Amino acid sequence: MTPLIKASNLSIHRSGTTEAVLKQVDFSIRPGEIVTVVGPNGSGKSSLIRALLGHMPLASGGVxxxxxxxxxxxxxxxxxxxxIPMTVRRFLSLPRRVSDSVARTALETTGVPGIEQRQLTRLSGGQFQRVLLARALLHEPDLLVLDEPTQGLDQPGIVAFYQLIEDVRQKTGAAILLVSHDLLVVMRASDRVICLNGHICCEGTPEDVSVDPAYHALFGSGARGTLALYHHHHDHDHGAVCEPKLGQGGFSVSANDTHVTEQTRA
Structure with a gap:
């Protein structure tokens, strides 16, 4: 399939210098695909996102x-x-107003129905992230780009949010590009995981990356097993509540959905 975005030989320098942030990165994402980018702080993950979105000048290459x-x-x-007081409903209509039905559908899709009149500053961390995701879905995107969306959430909240992302992909068909520095949980549903540290160290399925020598060279010999493979089985009714459980070597989740659970825990 024709890629939604394709970067070729992409290089980025730090502002005003010739020091490379990213060197000769080739990247693409196809319709409906989930790609997760992992790497330590300062590895160029956010710079890659800004370049793909057209918000950062390139030293070489193209997008x-x-x-x-x-x-x-x-x-x-x-x-x-x-x-400054601002309700969820008002926030969803910035900068372009959307109808009540569109706003309601977006909040339902992200698991926080009925909070339109809540103040943004009174939401939990998990609820706020779901509102941000709802706002990103308002205009039926072909591609969702999420830059470390679980930052500040606890482990059950992280698991629940990743589960939500899988559900959103199934419901909307949008491709998803997820950036994370959190190696505790990587979505099992990812079609590809890209390990970045100024360049692409390795890429492949989560299973392949977790045993790749380049991954272990970057994150240390103790990294084996820390790239937990999160499994989400769609053999449940949405809206039910479960308790995320920590299994040996990573998270396991029972058959019920955690959409509501995460809201109270985050």
Missing amino acids: ARKAGLRIGYVPQKLQLDSA
């Missing part, structure tokens, strides 16, 4: 995007002024 590509973006951080 091609499918004509008419719609992208939904969940940033790594979003600062809110607690002195």
Whole structure:
């Protein structure tokens, strides 16, 4: 299939210098694909995202995007002024107003129905991340880009959010590009995991990357087993509640969904 985004020989320098942040990166993501990018702090993960979105100048190489590509973006951080009151519903209509039905559907899709009149500053961390995801879904994107979306969540919240991402892909058909520095949980549903440290060290399925020598050279000999493979089985009714459980070598999740559980734990 024709890629939604394709980067060829992409290199980025630190502002005002010739020091490389990324060197000769080739990257693509296809329709409906889930790609997870992992790497330590300073490895160039966020720079790669900004370059793909067209928000960062390139030292060399190029980025091609499918004509008419719609992208939904969940940033790594979003600062809110607690002195300025803003409801969830108002936030979803910035900068372009959407109808009540569209806003309601987006919140239902991300597992937080009925919170339109809640103040943003009074949401839990997990609820706020789901509102950000709902906002990214408003205009039916072909590609969802999530830059470390689980930052600040506890482990049950991380598992629940990854489970939600899988559900969103199934419901919408959108491709998902997820960036993370958290090696405790990587989605089992990822079609590819890319290990980045200024360049692509290795890539492949989660299973392949977890045993790749380049991965262990980057994260240490103790990294075996830390790339937990999260399994989400769709043999349940959405909206039910379960308790995420920590199994040997990583997380396991019972058959019920954790959409509601995460809201109270985050």
